[in-house]
Amino acid sequence: MVKESPNVDPAFLQQIKEIRQTLYLLLEIDRPEKVLERFLEGYSSILKADASTIVFWESELGFFNTLYNIPNDIPLKGMILIPEQGGLDGRIFREQHTKPVCLSNYSKNMDAYAIMKPIGYQYAYGIPLFSHNQTIIGTMCFYFKERTKKITQNEEILLEEIGQQTSIAILNARLNQQLEDSKKDSEESRNFLDLLLNSSPDIIINTDLTGKIKFWNKAAEKSTGFPANIMMNQKLPLVSDENEEFFYSKFGEARKGKTIFNFKILLKTKKLKGAESEIHRTINMSLVPVRNQKENLDSILLTGQDISEKQNLKKKVDEYNLALNQKDLALIQKDELLLQTQEELIIAEKLATIGLISDKLNHQINNPLMGIISALSIHLDDIEELEKLRIQGGNTITENISHFLKPQVLDIISEGERIKFILKELRHFSEVAKEVHYRDNTELFEVINQVINELKDEPAYADIKLKLSKKINKAKILGNFNQLKYVIRVMLENSTRAINLAKIYDPSRQPEIEIYINKFILNQKKYIRFELSDNGIGLNTEQISRIFEPFYTLWDNPNQNPNDPEENHVGLSLATAQIILHNHHAYINVEGKKLDPSQNEKDWKNSGTKITIDFPEI
DSSP, X not given: OOOOOTTSOHHHHHHHHHHHXXXXXXXXXXXXXXXXXXXXXXXXXXXXXXXXXXXXXXXXXXXXXXXXXXXXXXXXXXXXXXXXXXXXXXXXXXXXXXXXXXEETTSTXXXXXXXXXXXTOOEEEEEEEEOTTSOEEEEEEEEESSOOSOOOHHHHHHHHHHHHHIIIIIIIIIIHHHHHHHHHOHHHHHHHHHHHHHTOSSEEEEEOTTSOEEEEOHXXXXXXXXXXXXXXXXXXXXXXXXXXXXXXXXXXXXXXXXOEEEEEEEEEOOOOTTOSSOOEEEEEEEEEEEEOTTXXXXXXXXXXXXXXXXXXXXXXXXXXXXXXXXXXXXXXXXXXXXXXXXXXXXHHHHHHHHHHHHHHHHHHHHHHHHHHHHHHHHHHHHHHHHHHHXXXXXXXXXXXXXXXXXXXHHHHHHXXXXXXXXXXHHHHHHHHHHOOOOOEEEEHHHHHHHHHHHHTTSGGGTTOEEEEEESOSOOEEEEOHHHHHHHHHHHHHHHHHHHHHHHHHOTTOOOEEEEEEEEEEETTEEEEEEEEEEOSSOOOHHHHHHTTSTTOOSOOOTTSXXXXXXGGOOSOHHHHHHHHHHHTTOEEEEEEEOOOXXXXXXXXXXXXXXXXXXXXXX
C-alpha cells in the first residue's frame, strides 16, 4: 500500500484513494462478473488504456474470463491458454512474476500477439493476481494503441495497488466463495465448465489415461461431424497406420507427465451419404496432463485447431504463385525496370532539391559576405589614409579613426550577424526535417495562450486587435508543445507583417487578427480545427503556391516595418512549420485576397489571409 508522506504527489495519492473508493462501491454489486467488468473499465480509464483483459488460471491452464473494449469479432472470450503459449499472461504465470510486466509489440511474448498486434496495439502491461497463499490465480493485462514510453514509477505503484485490491477484495472474497459453492454443487460447476469449453473456438477433448473420451466440445463436433453423445467412451477417430502410431507415441509421453505442444494429426470425419471416400481433417494439437487434488495424473487434455482449410488454401496459393511466376516472368522484369526507374526519379528529385537549396543558400550568404568584403576594402583604404595623416603629423588622427573606421566595423558586424542568423535558421530547419520529436497529450489552447502572452508586449503587436473565439472548451491533440508554439508564433508573425504593410496603403485601417477553434468529424475521425484570419495585405495565387518553399520570403524590404528588421526574413520559418505539421499528421490550407493599391478602397478592403490547420483529436 502507498503511505501518505510529504514526498508523495497529492494528485497521485488521490488516484490511489479513487481506486479504493471504487473497490468499496463495487463490492456492493451482487453479481461478481459485473464487478470485474466495472473494475476493468475503471482501471483502464485511470491508466488511459485502450483495452484490457482478465485471465483465470486453474490446473496449469488459463482462460479469458472478462474483457474490456475488445472488438466482438476477436474471439478472446473463453479462449484457453497454455502457459508456454499464453503470451504476456502465460509469461507472468509461468515465471511467477510478483511485479508488473510491460512489453512492446516488437516482442512475440506480447499477450495475444497474433491477434492484438495486427489491429494496432503497441504496448501492454500485465499484473499477477494472487490468492491468500500467494499462488497466481489470475492475470490482468492492459493494452495501449499509441503509447510508446516506458512505464513510470507512479504507474507501477498504481498497477501494484490495482493488483492487490483486485486479488484480495474480489478474487479472494467473491471468486473463492464461488469455488466453495461449486464444490457443494459439482453438477452446476460441471455444467458451467461444459458451457465455457463449448464456447471456445478451439477443439477441446478430455480423455482418460487409456485414451477414451470423457469430454468432446462443439468445436470438435463441428470439425469431424461426430456428436459428443456418440464419442463418449470412444477413442479418437484417427486415420490409421503411421498417423495413429504417431499420436499414441505422443500420448504415451503425456501419460508420463510431459506436456506436448503443436503436432499435426489426421482425424476421420463422419461419412456423408453418397460420398465416395472419407474426408480427413488436419488438426494442430497439444496434449496437457491433468492432475487431481492429490497431484496424481487423472486425465489428458487435448487442445487444437483445425487447420485443414488453411492448408488447402496455402496449397492453392502455392500453385497459383507457381503458375504466376511461370506466366508472368516478363511482367516481373518490367516491374523491376519500373522500380529502378522510380528509384532513379527519387534520386533525381533529391538532387534537384539539394541543388535548389544550395542555390538559394548561396544567394542568402553571398550577399552579406560581399558586404563584409566591401566594408573591409573601404576599411583598408581608410587605414592607408590614416597612415598618411600620421606621417604628416596631423592633430586630428584620433577623431579621423572614429570617423573613418566605425561605420565600416558596424557594417561588418551587422553582415556577420546576418550570416549567423541564416545558419541558425538553416540548422533548425534541418533538425526538424530529419527528426520526428517526441509527442504527448497537449492542450492546444495552452499553446496559443502562451504564444499570445509572449508576443503581446512586442512593439509590432501594439496596435493589433487580437481576438480568440472558440466553440469548444478543450482541444486535446497529440503534439510536441514547443514545436507547436513555433508554428503558432510563425503564423502570428506573418499575419502581423502583412497587417503592418497594409497600413502603409491604408493608415486608417484597424489591424485585426482572429483565431477561431472548433472541432469536426471527417470519415469517422475527429479533428480540431485552428483558423487564423487577418486583414493584412493578403496573398495572390503565385505567392500561396510558393509560400512553403525553403528560402522563399515576402518580407525582403526592411522599409516595410521599422520594428521588423531584414535579418529576420530568411524564408525558412514557414517551411519549418509545414514539416512540423506534417510530423503531427495535421493538414494546413492557405487562402488569401491580395491588396491592390491601384484599385479603389471598396475593391480591396476585404483583403487578407486565412490559414486553416486541422489536427487529429485524441
